[in-house]
Amino acid sequence: xxAAGTRRARRSTARLAGAALLLxxxxxxxxxxxxxxxxxxxxLADLPGLALRSLARMSAAYLLSLAxxxxxxxAAARSRRAGRVLLPVLDVLQSIPVLGFFPVAVAFFAGLxxxxxxxxxxSVFLIFTGMAWNMAFGVYEGLSTIPADLAEAAAGxxxxxxxxxxxxxxxxxxxxxxxxxxxxxxxGWYFLIACEIISVGGKRRALPGLGSYLQSTSDAGDxxxxxxxxxxxxxxxxxLDLVLWRPLxxxxxxxxxxxxxxxxxxxxxxxxxxxxxxxxxxxxxxxAAALRTPLALLGRAWDRLAALHPRAxxxxxxxxxxLGIAGAGWLGISLVRGIARLAASPWPERAAEIPLAILxxxxxxxxxxxxxxxxxxxxxxxxxxxxxxSRVVRPLAEVGASVPAIALFPLMVAVLVRxxxxxxAAVLLVLTGMQWYLLFNGLAxxxxxxxxxxxxxxxxxxxWRMRLRALVLPAVxxxxxxxxxxxxxxxxxxxxxxxQLSYAGVTYSAFGIGALLDDAxxxxxxxxxxxxxxxxxxxxxxxxLNRLVWRRLQVWTAETFRIE
Amino acid sequence: xPAPAPAAQPPLLALEGxxxxxxxxxxxxxxxxxxxxxLADEELVCVVGPSGCGKSTLLRIVxxxxxxxxxxVVFEGRQASGVNLACAMVFQSFALLPWLTVLENxxxxxxxxxxxxxxxxxxxxxxxxMVGLExxxxxxxxxxxxxxxxxxxxxxxLAVEPRLLLLDEPFSALDALTSIxxxxxxxxxxxxxxxxxxxxxxxxHSIEEAVELSDRVVVIAGRPGRVAEILPVALPRPxxxxxxxxxxxxxxxxxxxx
Amino acid sequence: MTVDPLxxxxxxxxxxxxxxxxxxxxxxxxxxxxxxxxxxxxxxLLAIRxxxxxxxVSTPGADVVLEPLGKKVVDGDVNVKKAVLExxxxxxxxxxxFLDLLGNAPGGELPRDTILEELAILLPNxxxxxxxxxxxxxxxxxxxxxxxxxxxxxxxxxxxPRAQS
Numbered sequence: 001x002x003a004a005g006t007r008r009a010r011r012s013t014a015r016l017a018g019a020a021l022l023l024x025x026x027x028x029x030x031x032x033x034x035x036x037x038x039x040x041x042x043x044l045a046d047l048p049g050l051a052l053r054s055l056a057r058m059s060a061a062y063l064l065s066l067a068x069x070x071x072x073x074x075a076a077a078r079s080r081r082a083g084r085v086l087l088p089v090l091d092v093l094q095s096i097p098v099l100g101f102f103p104v105a106v107a108f109f110a111g112l113x114x115x116x117x118x119x120x121x122x123s124v125f126l127i128f129t130g131m132a133w134n135m136a137f138g139v140y141e142g143l144s145t146i147p148a149d150l151a152e153a154a155a156g157x158x159x160x161x162x163x164x165x166x167x168x169x170x171x172x173x174x175x176x177x178x179x180x181x182x183x184x185x186x187x188g189w190y191f192l193i194a195c196e197i198i199s200v201g202g203k204r205r206a207l208p209g210l211g212s213y214l215q216s217t218s219d220a221g222d223x224x225x226x227x228x229x230x231x232x233x234x235x236x237x238x239x240l241d242l243v244l245w246r247p248l249x250x251x252x253x254x255x256x257x258x259x260x261x262x263x264x265x266x267x268x269x270x271x272x273x274x275x276x277x278x279x280x281x282x283x284x285x286x287x288a289a290a291l292r293t294p295l296a297l298l299g300r301a302w303d304r305l306a307a308l309h310p311r312a313x314x315x316x317x318x319x320x321x322x323l324g325i326a327g328a329g330w331l332g333i334s335l336v337r338g339i340a341r342l343a344a345s346p347w348p349e350r351a352a353e354i355p356l357a358i359l360x361x362x363x364x365x366x367x368x369x370x371x372x373x374x375x376x377x378x379x380x381x382x383x384x385x386x387x388x389x390s391r392v393v394r395p396l397a398e399v400g401a402s403v404p405a406i407a408l409f410p411l412m413v414a415v416l417v418r419x420x421x422x423x424x425a426a427v428l429l430v431l432t433g434m435q436w437y438l439l440f441n442g443l444a445x446x447x448x449x450x451x452x453x454x455x456x457x458x459x460x461x462x463x464w465r466m467r468l469r470a471l472v473l474p475a476v477x478x479x480x481x482x483x484x485x486x487x488x489x490x491x492x493x494x495x496x497x498x499x500q501l502s503y504a505g506v507t508y509s510a511f512g513i514g515a516l517l518d519d520a521x522x523x524x525x526x527x528x529x530x531x532x533x534x535x536x537x538x539x540x541x542x543x544x545l546n547r548l549v550w551r552r553l554q555v556w557t558a559e560t561f562r563i564e
Numbered sequence: 565x566p567a568p569a570p571a572a573q574p575p576l577l578a579l580e581g582x583x584x585x586x587x588x589x590x591x592x593x594x595x596x597x598x599x600x601x602x603l604a605d606e607e608l609v610c611v612v613g614p615s616g617c618g619k620s621t622l623l624r625i626v627x628x629x630x631x632x633x634x635x636x637v638v639f640e641g642r643q644a645s646g647v648n649l650a651c652a653m654v655f656q657s658f659a660l661l662p663w664l665t666v667l668e669n670x671x672x673x674x675x676x677x678x679x680x681x682x683x684x685x686x687x688x689x690x691x692x693x694m695v696g697l698e699x700x701x702x703x704x705x706x707x708x709x710x711x712x713x714x715x716x717x718x719x720x721x722l723a724v725e726p727r728l729l730l731l732d733e734p735f736s737a738l739d740a741l742t743s744i745x746x747x748x749x750x751x752x753x754x755x756x757x758x759x760x761x762x763x764x765x766x767x768x769h770s771i772e773e774a775v776e777l778s779d780r781v782v783v784i785a786g787r788p789g790r791v792a793e794i795l796p797v798a799l800p801r802p803x804x805x806x807x808x809x810x811x812x813x814x815x816x817x818x819x820x821x822x
Numbered sequence: 823m824t825v826d827p828l829x830x831x832x833x834x835x836x837x838x839x840x841x842x843x844x845x846x847x848x849x850x851x852x853x854x855x856x857x858x859x860x861x862x863x864x865x866x867l868l869a870i871r872x873x874x875x876x877x878x879v880s881t882p883g884a885d886v887v888l889e890p891l892g893k894k895v896v897d898g899d900v901n902v903k904k905a906v907l908e909x910x911x912x913x914x915x916x917x918x919x920f921l922d923l924l925g926n927a928p929g930g931e932l933p934r935d936t937i938l939e940e941l942a943i944l945l946p947n948x949x950x951x952x953x954x955x956x957x958x959x960x961x962x963x964x965x966x967x968x969x970x971x972x973x974x975x976x977x978x979x980x981x982x983p984r985a986q987s
Contacts, residue, residue, distance in 0.1 A: 455629055456659035460673040460724070461649040470672060474663050561663050564706065696900045699962040699979060702970045707958070711834035740859040741838030741869060748841055752899060804845070 047213070047232050054196070054209040055236065057120070058188050061127035065184065068132045069177070073139025074169070079317075087140070094133040095542045097492040098126060098191055119207050123192065130191040131184035134486075138180035142173035171255040178252040182245045186401040186436070187490070189237065193407050194497055210236075214407050233407055238399055246395070339532075348530035353516060354537050361499070361512040362541065364423070365491050368430040372487065376438040377480070381472055384446025385454070394443060401436035408432075422510040426498045433494025437487040438480065445479025446472060450563060478557045485550045492542060513538055574641045575602035576763055577626060577728060581635035583788070584621050594788035595621055599635070601782060601791065603728070606762040608754060610774035613784035614821055619767045622784070623732050626765060627651045640727075648728075649677070652721035652761075656733040658713040660705040666692065666716050667701040673724040691719040694753060711742035718750070722759065731766040735773070751777065751801070771821075775813045776803050783820045792820045825915045825944045828956045829872040831865070833907065833963045837895065839869045840878055843888040844896045851885050876910040908964035916957065917966065919944065924967075924978045931977035934969070 076086040109122035146168065154168050196211025210233055217225040383393040416425040449472065457467050499514030500507065509515040513534055520531040584596040595618040603609055611619045624630045625637060628648040637644045652673070660669050670688040679687065692698060695715040705713055714734060721729060734750075735743035753759055768774050774781045775797055785792040795817060799809050842859065843850060852870065856863045870886050873879040878892035888896070891910070895903050911917050923940065924930050934954070941950040941957070958976070961967025965979050 450657075450659075452655050452657045452659040453661065455624075456653075456655060456661075458629055458647050459627060459651075459653045460676050460720070461647060462672070462676045466672075466676055470661060470664070474661075562706075563662055694900065696903065696963075698904070699965040699968060702968065702972075703962065704971055707955075707969075707971065709832040709834065709959070711832060739835070739865075740861050741835040741842065741866075742832070743838070744841050745834045745838035749900070756899075 047210075047229065050209050050213050051232050051236055053207075054192055054211065057124055057207075057209070058127060058185065058192055061124045061131060061188060062181070062185065064124070064128050065131040065135050066177075066181075068128075069135035069139045069180075070173070072132075073136040073173070074143065076136075076140045077143035083140075090133055090136055090140075092543070093129075094137070095489065095546050096539055097489065097496060097542070098130045099194055099493050099496045116207070123196070123207055127188045127191050130187045135177065135180045135184055138176035139173045142176040143169060146172045174255045175252045178245075178248050182249065182398065183401075183437075183440070183486075185240070185245075186398065189233075190433075190490075190493070193233075211407070230407055234399065241395060241398055245398070342529045342532050345527075345529045348520075348527050348533070350516065350519070350527075350530055351533050353511075354513070354533060357511060357513040357516050357534075358537055358541050360510075361495055361514060364427050364430055364499075364510075364512065365434075365488065365495060367427050368434055368491060369484070369488070371427070371431050372435040372438050376435055376442055380439060380442025380446050380476070381468065384443045384476075385449070385472070387447070390443060390447060397436060397439050397443070401440070422499070422501065422508045425501070425508075426495070426510050426512070426514075429498035430491050430494045434487040434491040437490055438483040441479040441483025441486070442476060445476035445483075448479070449475045453563070474561045475563065477561045478554070481550070481554050481557050485546070485554065488545070488550070489542075492538070573604065576605050576640060577601075577603040577765075578638040579622075579626070579635065580638065582622070582625055582632045582637065583634035584618065584625065584630070585633045596625075596632075596784075597634075597788040597790055599784075599789075599791055601794070603763060603765060607779045608764040608766070608777055609780045609782060610778040611765070611767045611782045611784060612769065612771055612774045612817060612821070613789060615769065617784045617787070618789035619784050620732055622789075623653070623730050623765065623767050626728075627653055627730055649724075650727040651730055652724050652726035652728075653730040653732060654714070654717045654721050654734045656736055658705070658710070658717050658737070660713055660716055660720075662705050664704075665701065666697060666703050666705075666708075666719075669705070669716055670720045670723050673720055677724060688719075688723055691723045692716075694722065694758070695719045696749060709742070710738050711746055714738065714746060715749075718753075722753070722761065725760045727761065727763065729761045729764045731764065733767055733769060736769060747773065747777065755801075771814050771817050772805060775799075775810055775817070776805065781813075781817060783817055785821050793817075825919055826875070827945045827948050827953060828914070828916060828960060829868045829875070830952050830956045831868040831872050832959055833872075835865075835869045836873045836876065836878065837903065839866075839873050839886075840888060840892045840896050843879065843886065844893065848888040848893070849885055852881075853884070855886070875914065876907060878910075904964060908966060911960060911964045911966055916944070917961075920957070920967070921978070924976070929977070931975045934974045934976055937976050 072086060072090070076083040076090075105122050105126055109118045109125060112118055113121060150168070192209070193211035193214065196207050196209045196215070210229060214226060214229045214233075217223075217229060379393070383390045412425065412429065416428065453471060453475070457471050462470065495512070496514040496517055499512040500509040500518040509518075517531065517534045517538075520527050520534055579599050579601040582596060582599040582601075583594070586593045586595060599622065611622060613619050621630065625632045626648075628637070628644055628646050628651075631645070637648075639648055639650065661672070664672070667685075667688055670692055671684045674684045674687060689698075689701070692701060695718050697712065697715050697719065700708070700712065700716075705716070708716070714737075717734075735746060738746065754762070754764055766774075766777065778797055781795045781797060783792045783795065784790065795813065797813055799807070799813075803810060805811075842855070852866065853863065855861070856866045859866070870879060870881060873886075873892065874881060878889055878895060880887050880889055891906060895906050898906070912921065920937070920940075924932060937957075938950045938954055941948070941953045945953055958967065958969045961979075962969070967976065968979050969976050
C-alpha cells in the first residue's frame with residue numbers, strides 16, 4: 001500500500017511540475033512576443049504579438065468583471081434590501097454608453113499613472129465597464145430564479161456554507177454567466193478595438209494591439225495589411241469560440257434548472273474531447289492537484305465565514321456596506337468638484353446644437369433599428385425552428401457579433417462615405433452594432449418555443465402565415481424586446497464612433513450627438529463643459545427612452561406572451 | 565334468397581410494418597419495430613405500454629407528425645404522408661396558446677381549415693358547450709385549472725370534426741378526481757350521436773383506464789417496442805372496475821408488459 | 823348580511839367526487855377514499871365541502887354520502903349537470919350577494935377591483951384574489967357570472983336561470 005501511495009505521490013508531483021513548466025513557457029512566450037516600441041506597430045510579423053496583447057487585456061478585464069459580477073450579483077440576490085439599492089444602480093450603469101465615458105476615463109487613469117501604464121488601465125477599465133454590468137445581472141437572475149422547492153429542500157437538509165455555494169448557488173448562476181460571458185466578450189472586442197483606435201487618433205499615445213494596427217494601416221492606406229489584421233482578428237474570435245465558449249456553453253447546459261427549449265442540446269466536439277482524451281485529463285488532474293491546497297484553505301475560510309455568529313456576520317456586512325458607501329461618497333465628492341470646475345467655464349456656443357443633434361442621432365438609430373428588424377426577425381424565425389440550421393447560423397452570428405464593426409470602419413469609410421455620404425454610412429455602421437443582439441435574442445426566443453405548442457400548430461394544420469401570427473411572433477415577442485433593449489444600447493455605443501470618421505487624413509462628419517461629443521473631446525484641446533453637456537443630454541435621452549418605452553414594452557410583452 | 569354478405573369495410577387506418585429508428589447523440593435507438601395495426605370505424609382503441617416504449621411516437625406516426633423510418637400508414641385505403649388533417653390530437657400537456665382565449669384557441673383549427681368566418685363561432689360554441697365549458701369563452705388558459713384546459717384541448721380537436729380522434733395520455737397531467745370527471749365526459753361525448761367523430765385512438769399508461777374505456781387494447785412491450793397483443797374487451801359499458809372480467813383483463817395485460 | 827366563503831376548488835373535482843361515490847354505491851368512508859384514490863386528505867376534504875355546499879353530498883360521521891341531487895348530476899348529461907349546479911349556486915349566500923350587487927350596477931357589470939374590495943370586506947379571513955378566482959370559476963361553470971380579463975369587468979351572464987331538463 002505504501003509503495004502504491006508513494007508512486008501516486010510521485011506521479012502527482014511530476015504532473016504538478018509539468019503543469020508549472022507549461023504555464024511558465026506560456027508566460028515566457030507572451031513576454032517574448034511583445035512588440036518593440038510603443039505606438040508605431042511594424043509589419044505583419046508583429047501581428048501575433050499584438051493579438052496576444054489585445055487578448056491579455058480582454059482576459060484581465062474579463063476576470064475583473066467575473067469577480068465583480070459574482071460579488072455584486074450575489075449580494076443583490078442574497079439580501080432583498082441590498083437588492084433594492086444595488087439593482088437600480090446597475091440599471092443606470094447599464095444604460096450609460098461605454099464609449100461616451102471614454103475620454104473621461106482616459107483623462108482619469110492617465111492622471112493616475114503616467115505613460116503607457118495609465119492607458120492600459122484605462123482600456124482595461126473600459127472593457128470592464130462593457131462587460132461587468134450585464135454579467136452581474138446574469139448572476140443575479142440565475143441566483144434569484146432558483147426554484148423555491150429546491151432552495152427549501154436544501155435548507156431542510158442543512159446544506160449550507162461552501163457546499164451550498166458549490167452545489168446550489170454556483171450551478172444556478174453558471175448558465176446565465178456563460179451566456180452573458182459570451183455576449184460580453186463580443187462587446188469587449190468592440191470596446192477594445194475602439195480604445196486602441198481612438199487613442200491613436202486623439203492622444204498620440206497608442207496601445208500596441210490589433211486595434212491600433214488596424215487604424216495605422218488604414219491611415220497609411222495599406223488595405224492589404226488592414227485586411228490581414230482583420231483576418232487575424234476573425235481567426236482569434238473563431239478560435240476562442242470553438243475552444244472556449246462552445247464547450248463551456250455545452251457544459252453549462254447540465255446546470256439548467258427545468259426544461260431547455262430545444263430537444264437537441266448544444267454539442268461540442270471540443271468538450272467531448274476535453275472530457276475524454278488523455279492529455280487534457282492529465283492536465284486537469286495536474287491542475288486539480290495544484291489547486292487542492294489553496295482551494296482547501298479557501299473552503300475552510302468560507303466555512304468559517306458562513307459559520308460566523310450572526311452578529312459577527314452583520315458587523316462584517318455593515319463594514320462592507322460602509323466601505324461601499326465611503327467609496328461612493330469619495331466618487332460623489334470628486335464628481336461635485338468636477339462639476340464645480342465645469343460650471344466655472346464659459347458656456348460653449350455649440351451647446352445650442354445639442355437638442356437637434358440628439359434628434360438627428362435618434363433618427364439614425366430608428367432607421368438602423370427598422371433595418372435590423374427587417375432582416376433579423378425573418379432569419380430568426382426561419383433558423384430558430386430548424387435545429388440543424390440554427391446550429392450553423394448561431395456560431396456564424398457569434399463570429400459576426402464578435403468581429404467589432406469598428407474594425408471595419410476604416411475600410412467602410414473608404415468605400416461607403418465617398419459614395420453615399422456620412423449620414424447614411426453612419427446608419428449602416430450603427431446597424432452593425434445593433435443587429436446581432438436582435439438576432440441572438442430572436443434565435444433564442446424562437447428555439448425556446450415549447451415543442452408541444454409547435455406540434456399542436458402542425459396538428460391543427462395551421463399554414464405558415466397563421467403559425468407566424470398565432471404562435472411564433474407572440475412567443476418570440478418578449479425576447480425581441482430584450483434584444484431591442486440591448487441592441488439600442490449597442491447602437492448608442494456604435495453611434496458615438498460612427499458619426500465622425502477619418503480616413504487617409506480626411507475627416508468626414510455627420511450632424512449628430514456623436515460627432516459633437518467627438519469634437520468636444522478632441523477639437524482644439526477639448527471643451528470639458530460641452531463634453532459634459534453632450535454626455536448628460538445623451539444619458540438623459542437614453543434613460544427616458546428606457547423608462548417610457550422599453551421597460552413598459554418589456555413588462556407588457558412578458559405578461560401577455562408568457563408561456564408557463 | 566339470403567342477402568349477400570356486405571363487402572368487408574376497409575379499415576379506417578392501417579399501420580403496416582411500422583418502425584421508428586432515432587439517431588440521438590451519435591447513437592441509434594430502435595424505438596418501434598414491426599407494428600401492424602388496423603382501426604375500424606366507430607372503435608375506441610387504447611394503446612398501453614411501459615414508459616418509453618414508443619406509444620406516443622406511434623400516435624405521432626398515425627397523425628403524420630413524424631414519418632416512420634420503415635413501414636407505412638394507410639388511411640382510408642390510401643397511403644398517407646405528411647400531417648393527416650383528418651385526424652385531430654389532444655395533448656398530454658394541453659398545448660393551448662396562452663395568449664388566446666378559449667374561444668380563439670378552439671377556432672384556430674377552424675380558421676386553418678378555411679371554415680367560413682360566419683360559421684366559425686357557432687361551431688366553436690357548439691363544441692365548447694359539449695365539453696361543458698359554456699361561459700368560459702373569454703377566459704385565458706392561465707385562468708383555468710388543468711381539467712378545464714384539457715377540456716379546451718378536447719373542444720379544439722372536436723371542432724375540426726376529424727375522422728379519427730387521437731389522445732396522447734390526456735389525463736396523466738390531471739389529478740384523480742378531475743380525470744375521473746373528464747374520462748366520464750369523454751365516454752359520453754364519444755357515445756353521443758351528436759359528434760361526427762366516432763373513432764378514437766388513445767395512448768395511456770394506466771391499464772385500468774384502457775380496460776375501462778376501450779373496445780380493444782393494443783399492448784406494446786419490449787425494446788424496441790413491438791405489439792405484444794391486441795386484446796378485445798367485450799365487457800358491457802359502463803364498466804365496473806371490480807367485476808372479475810375487468811380484473812382478469814387488467815392482470816393479463818399487466819403480465820404482458822412486465 | 824353574513825356570507826359564507828366558497829372552498830377554493832374547481833367544480834371538475836366536485837363532479838369527479840360524485841362519480842367516484844356513485845361507483846362505490848353512493849357511500850364511502852372519507853379516509854378510505856383518500857387512501858384508495860391516492861388523494862391528499864386536505865384536497866379531498868375541500869372537494870367534499872364544496873359538494874356539500876352545493877347539496878350534492880352529505881357527511882354523516884366519517885362517511886360521505888351521495889345525495890339524490892348528486893346522483894342526478896352523475897346520471898345526467900352536461901346540460902343537466904350545469905342546470906343543477908347553477909340552480910344550487912344561485913341559492914348560496916355569496917352568489918346571492920353578487921347577483922344583487924351586479925343587478926343594481928349599470929350594465930350589470932363591475933370592475934374587478936370593486937369585487938375584490940367587496941370580497942375583502944365580506945370574507946375577512948379569506949384571500950380576496952383566491953376568493954375571486956373561485957367565484958369566477960364557479961360562476962362561469964354555472965353560466966351565472968362572466969369575467970373578461972382584457973376589460974377587467976365582472977358581469978352577469980344572461981338573466982333568467984336555465985330551465986332544468
